[in-house]
Amino acid sequence: MAIERVAIIGLGLLGGSIGLAVAKHIPTIATTGFDADPEARQTAASRGLVDLVCDSSAEAVRDADLVIMCVPVGAIGFAAETIKDALPKAAIVSDVGSSKQSVGVALRAALPGHCIIPAHPVAGTEQSGPEAGFPELFEHRWCILTPPDDADENAVQSLTEFWETLGSKVEIMDAEHHDLVLAVTSHIPHLIAYTIVGTASDLEDVTRSEVIKYSAGGFRDFTRIAASDPTMWRDVFLTNKGAVLEMLGRFTEDLTALQRAIRRGDGDALHELFTRTRAIRRSIIEQGQDDARPDFGRSDHVTDKSDDH
């Protein structure tokens, strides 16, 4: 089963990057696309994110053999409703959302009898919108598929090959386990980053200007993911509530233990943890999941946009 026509619903960072990556890696595939925002459709057309920008989602999916929903996970059920009547019987329906149990439920409810294979490319940047996409986004990144138990094997195979052709490594996983794993590797990190950036901007005794000036001490690393798309992330937390609260509980337990170690002056406990955490970064770099250059390579690229010392 070869994929020849891909429809992309939602032309933001993810949808746009898929369109551009298809054009780069599999130019024989015809792409159509739709975005609910007319301005985004215009930008998508002028950037050439897909071959044809359509005026409705129904029109975009009419001839597709693969439909990829690239909308915030909270909107996925509504978006699916809009394509229901036009969707070809044989098309595979997939998505790119960061929580997978809720997406599976929503898509199955809206599109009964269709072949639904939820997917999550673990890739992104803090940018969003139709200007943000680029064709290399998925290269060397993992894409997790969470097909239901009764999924058509050929369809799973086709979708796997599709993502591999875009440069991803593909893993098949149970949706429930996906949601637990991503709670740790993505959702809790975002939640913590949003929190500390919020805390820092609300202080009375430290000014916002001081927070910005001295952010190179570590804080700035958190501001990147705390600049991610608010609607997308609101939906992730609302749709993966169980796993997020479970992992948050473990994090705050560990933080409380560290707080106690500081209060008691237990230097050995601190040193032991701080030594242990170095190993994980080493593995992440060895496995090509982060930049090996110190400071994310930022120091290679020193710029000063402000001259008012």
Add this chain to the structure above:
Amino acid sequence: MAIERVAIIGLGLLGGSIGLAVAKHIPTIATTGFDADPEARQTAASRGLVDLVCDSSAEAVRDADLVIMCVPVGAIGFAAETIKDALPKAAIVSDVGSSKQSVGVALRAALPGHCIIPAHPVAGTEQSGPEAGFPELFEHRWCILTPPDDADENAVQSLTEFWETLGSKVEIMDAEHHDLVLAVTSHIPHLIAYTIVGTASDLEDVTRSEVIKYSAGGFRDFTRIAASDPTMWRDVFLTNKGAVLEMLGRFTEDLTALQRAIRRGDGDALHELFTRTRAIRRSIIEQGQDDARPDFGRSDHVTDKSDDH
């Protein structure tokens, strides 16, 4: 009062970078250096971190008009003891530590009657040791001086000019306020990063291999600062206990509020915070304190070191 001979005690990332930056920007200054680790002294000599690597700290400071202590803040009192008898009466003694009240107390106790001006260049990478330094580390970064009220104004002026020549912007601040500001912009971010990396590596239901594979979802951003030098950071938390516990209390309050919003499904509260936090990153980039490229510019530099999919 012109600085002509600088002694650097401790030749790790910070000490080494100061030596290299002096050689780059003010080659007329003669630099001497010492490190308690004989291997580090050898590396320092072969990399040319200072003009002359000495066999004792006393020898290194003998002719200096500026001595910069670049050791973990917990060791600064001991290191000061070792230079006490050799230190020229007129020399300025400074440091690079991340907590300033405790450093001031330790240096004044060990070196009574000397001119002590604690300093903190807000710059660094996750690397440490004599291999890690580079001359551009301080460029466009802030350096905070915390002179005591009775400090010699000429000495403060000389030290200010010294750091400005290395590329830094200098700010004078009260040591107590410094410790509060840095608790937010540096110490709490490190503590949180160490914690979440520890939490993620101790789970039973998510494997360490999964954490590493899917780290591009956000987690990897935290692993950078959680790979920082363990001894340096143990000492920071032990010496800035008060401000760290105070700021940690505010952070956990805010995190608890967010946890409640998730539990109750309060999407508006989440969306409001997630929108607000974007502004801070924009300011940090505008003020040249971080890289404007998406994903810290990592996406410009995609590499894959692992071929075992």
